Amino acid sequence: MKSTENERLLQTPDSQAAAFERVRQAHQMEATEDYVELIDDLIHSLGEARLVDVAERMGISQPSASKTIARLQRDGFVTSEPYRSIFLTEKGKTLADRSRARHDVVFRFLLAIGVPESVAEQDSEGLEHHVSDETLAIFERIIQQKKDESAPDESS
Amino acid sequence: MKSTENERLLQTPDSQAAAFERVRQAHQMEATEDYVELIDDLIHSLGEARLVDVAERMGISQPSASKTIARLQRDGFVTSEPYRSIFLTEKGKTLADRSRARHDVVFRFLLAIGVPESVAEQDSEGLEHHVSDETLAIFERIIQQKKDESAPDESS
């Protein structure tokens, strides 16, 4: 057995900086993604997206939700008139679909490797924003593997 | 085959709000964790942690790094005198060790499921902050499984 060299070998400064930059970029999109995904869900389950429901499900005050919605409107993801419910633009709907798809893959991946459902719900809400396309593809492959294992012969 | 009901079933408002709250909490600790981990690495690899190196590896300006270091000092994670290098307090060192351990597990988990090293480096920098202890334990189990598969008989 070799002597336990604890020389931690670092990445290059550039690649490390690039990693942090990617995290910052992800965080910049995070609120937008979470909001449009939630708004889309509310529209489909309740018929419309009211500010009061957005705030409740985000766990924040109505004024806070209102301010973020205003930013989403400024950036072209939603439309809404004063005191009315919130609608997604095409751009918003597209982002919502993409975000939900990624969120679902992360969630189902966690289930596939044995994470309890309630934990998977919690963890996936944060993890979803930091999974690259490459990693996501691997998650999907593993989901499929587990599915094949538990149902080795499906023919319907 | 059943009709494709696209009724997306939502979590309860409370559990969804709790998930978002956990993400916000994680983000609140994120800078602190990344900084103490980096400072610890710099101390071990370069002998000391200079602001200029912290800024370079974080990919931000020196004034930005300086401001965050001041906050870490205010909160008892580091000490430093003007124009001198940065030291971790006991509290800071403890957090650094804990953060690096978690970061490493996430990184090695990604490698274990087939993510390329450079992608794993990037993704793990964001993912690490959103992995619960429960999920982390499962990651460790899977890392061990892969290790056993590739070296089925180790005896040393």
Added chain:
DNA sequence: CGTGAATCTTAGCCATGGCTTATTTTATGA
């Protein structure tokens, strides 16, 4: 040993995303 380069700090700017309090508008039901 002194000077120029490197490093660090200071000051002040900005956007995001939280909050509370107060007001306005809309919806409800007696």
Added chain:
DNA sequence: TCATAAAATAAGCCATGGCTAAGATTCACG
């Protein structure tokens, strides 16, 4: 219908974490 409750907005506060420009300090080398 109209009074009250619910929902949304407005105004103003705060911390975080980016930035630039300018000044102070320290370091290194000729």
